[in-house]
Amino acid sequence: MSDCPDPKGSVGAFLCRAGQHLRAAAIENPRMEARLLLSTAMGVDGSALLREPRAPVPEQAAHRFAAMLQRRLAHEPMGFILGHQGFWTLELEVSPATLIPRADSEAIVEAALQGPAPGRVLDLGTGTGCLLLAVLSEHPGAFGVGVDLSPDAAALAARNAVANGLADRCTFLAGSWAAALAGGFDLILSNPPYIETADIAGLMPEVALHEPARALDGGADGLDAYRVIVADLPRLLSPGGRAVLELGQGQGPAVSRLAEQAGLAVLGSHADLGGVERALILQRG
Known part of the structure; x- marks a missing residue:
């Protein structure tokens, strides 16, 4: 050198x-x-x-x-080293218990904000709470529930709610998707694991070696989590309620088919800043 x-x-x-x-x-x-x-x-x-x-x-x-x-x-991610990451208009604590929020995921927030103001919002696989907290910050009349399989992630999201002045309008739970919840949600958000299992080892080392595998691994075809979530949406959504799901590249048609098989309407999609179809918008009739 x-x-x-x-x-x-x-x-x-x-x-x-x-x-x-x-x-x-x-x-x-x-x-x-x-x-x-x-x-x-x-x-x-x-x-x-x-x-x-x-x-x-x-x-x-x-x-x-x-x-x-x-x-x-x-190759430890910068977010883990610094302990925080910006997302939307928020500053969020991050830790190895969660994925680090990506700018691509702001497309889910943008798509969610295109619809009517929700009263009750559910975020499945909440991680840092980034999606839920961003939507709540834009809808002061809404109340939200975030669920994550990891108790550490749910606790982290709760701290982020406090730090961003939103703790009185949300709660965070540790659990398996929405198994313990009743329905009646106007808006459901989710960034589920969607990487095909065989592809994880080939991801950049910051992701493959340091971010939690449970938040990345979508099974052999990348669709395992979507099968669970989409099948439960008709029960969880209020009539006319919408769901916005993050997609991996090229997954729009497959997830749309799952939604149609569950009786949901596919309203459209929203691209991220790179032009990739990133958010799928669904609606219960």
């Missing part, structure tokens, strides 16, 4: 060397990630690092940065 021009122990030198290591580990945007890690370790804004590249890095911050950098070089 090439020498770094700034003095040893300075912000610039730390960023230079970290960027080199991250690039060698095939991390995208290595300089940006180095800056984010160092600014977090030092407790300063990232722009301050750019303004003062020759400023010294305090010893304690250097130790924190080194530990964080080693985790990132092992």
Whole structure:
């Protein structure tokens, strides 16, 4: 690796060397990630690092940065290292108990907001609570229930509700999908596991090695969770109620067939920013 021009122990030198290591580990945007890690370790804004590249890095911050950098070089997701992730207009705590919210999933929120304002909202496989909390933040008259198989995930979602001022309008439960719930929901959201089992090992290491397999593995054809959820929607939805389900790439036709077999109307779909069909919108008659 090439020498770094700034003095040893300075912000610039730390960023230079970290960027080199991250690039060698095939991390995208290595300089940006180095800056984010160092600014977090030092407790300063990232722009301050750019303004003062020759400023010294305090010893304690250097130790924190080194530990964080080693985790990132092992392809641990940045969200887990920092402990938080932005989604919609919210800042959410994240942990290895849940998937890290993706910008692609904001398509589910966008699709949900196209319909009438719901009174009762259900989020199946809630994870961080990102979908439910985003919808509640836009519909101040709604109340929501989030369910996750993992008690740790349900507890994390509850903390996110508190942190975002929404705890009085939602509750989070640990359970298997909606088995313990009665119906009457106006809107149901879900980002279920939809990766085919055989494809998980080939995902980027940040996902395959660090995010929870139960939240990724959709079975041999990626549709196991949809079969359970879609079959239960007629019972769970109020008359005229809608469901918005996240899709894996190319899964729209297969999930639509499941919905039609369950007697649900397929209202349409909504693409993410990459143009991928990401949200399927269903309705009970």
